[in-house]
Amino acid sequence: MKPKVCILRADGTNCDVELFYAFEKAGGKCEYVNVNQLRDKSKSMQDYQILALPGGFAYGDDIASGKIWAVELISFFKEELLKFHKKGGLIIGICNGFQVLIRTGLLPFGNIGKMDATLAPNDSGHFECRWIRVKSEKSEQIFWMSVNHGEGKFFANKETIAAIEQSGLVIFRYIDNPNGSLNDIAGVTDPTGRVIGLMPHPEKFVDETQFANWRRDKISKPHGVNFFEEMIRKL
Numbered sequence: 001m002k003p004k005v006c007i008l009r010a011d012g013t014n015c016d017v018e019l020f021y022a023f024e025k026a027g028g029k030c031e032y033v034n035v036n037q038l039r040d041k042s043k044s045m046q047d048y049q050i051l052a053l054p055g056g057f058a059y060g061d062d063i064a065s066g067k068i069w070a071v072e073l074i075s076f077f078k079e080e081l082l083k084f085h086k087k088g089g090l091i092i093g094i095c096n097g098f099q100v101l102i103r104t105g106l107l108p109f110g111n112i113g114k115m116d117a118t119l120a121p122n123d124s125g126h127f128e129c130r131w132i133r134v135k136s137e138k139s140e141q142i143f144w145m146s147v148n149h150g151e152g153k154f155f156a157n158k159e160t161i162a163a164i165e166q167s168g169l170v171i172f173r174y175i176d177n178p179n180g181s182l183n184d185i186a187g188v189t190d191p192t193g194r195v196i197g198l199m200p201h202p203e204k205f206v207d208e209t210q211f212a213n214w215r216r217d218k219i220s221k222p223h224g225v226n227f228f229e230e231m232i233r234k235l
Helices: 014-028 035-039 065-088 096-104 158-166 223-233
Strands: 004-011 029-036 050-053 090-094 118-120 128-136 142-149 153-155 170-174 185-189 195-198
Touching: 004 035, 014 050, 014 223, 029 035, 029 195, 035 065, 050 096, 065 090, 065 096, 090 096, 096 118, 096 158, 096 195, 096 223, 142 223, 153 185
Parallel strands: 004 029, 004 050, 050 090, 090 195
Antiparallel strands: 118 153, 128 142, 128 170, 170 185, 185 195
16 A cells, blocks of 8 residues: 655645655655644544655744744644654655754654754855755765755754764755755754655656756656655655
8 A cells, every 4th residue: 555645734835736746756645734634633643654844934934944833733743743753654844844843853853842953044145046966875876956945054053963973863965055054964864764854855856857957967767756765665
C-alpha cells in the first residue's frame, strides 16, 4: 500500500500543491488537511505515515517566520505530535515548514517547546529567490534546488552548532550559501532521523522542465525526485 501523506495547510501556505505533486510522484498517497480540521478532530494526524509542512507565509509570518504556526502546533497538538513521532511517522518541513519545526523545538534535538536554533534574516538583507546547489552529507551528491526566503540563515550559539555537528544532524549543506547560514547548514534532522527540515525546495524540481537551465544542462533525473523517494523508502 502507498504510504499516506498529510499535506498540512494553514492560512498563508503556498507550496502545498508542489509538495503534494512531489510526494505523489514518489509513490505516496497524499491528502490536503487544514490545521483547523485537526483542531475540530474531523481529521487526525495519526491516520497518516508522513506529516508534511509546506513552504509559504503561514499567518503572514507575523512576529517572525513560522512563529504563529509553531505556537499553534505546540499549544494544541503537542501530545499528538509526540504520539505521531513515537509510532514511527515521518515529519518534514520545507522552507516555512522548516522555520515552524525549528520554532516548535522538534528540530534539531526534539525538544518540543524549546527553541535551540533559529532561522534569521538573510545576510544579504533581502528576499533570496534563485537556484542554488546543496550537497548531501550522507552521499556527497550535489543537488540543484531553488530557494525562496527572507529568513533562512541557520543560526545558533557555538555550543549548539557543535552539538549538531557532533551528533551528525546536518543532512544538507549549501555549496552556494544564499543566506549566511552557519557552517553552510541547509537542512537538519532530529536524532531519530524521522524529523527533517530544510530551507531549499526539493519539491520544485521533480520534473525536468522545472529546472531553469533544463535545455542546456541535460539531467537524467530531476534532483528532487531522489529526495522524496528516499522518504518513501524509509517507511
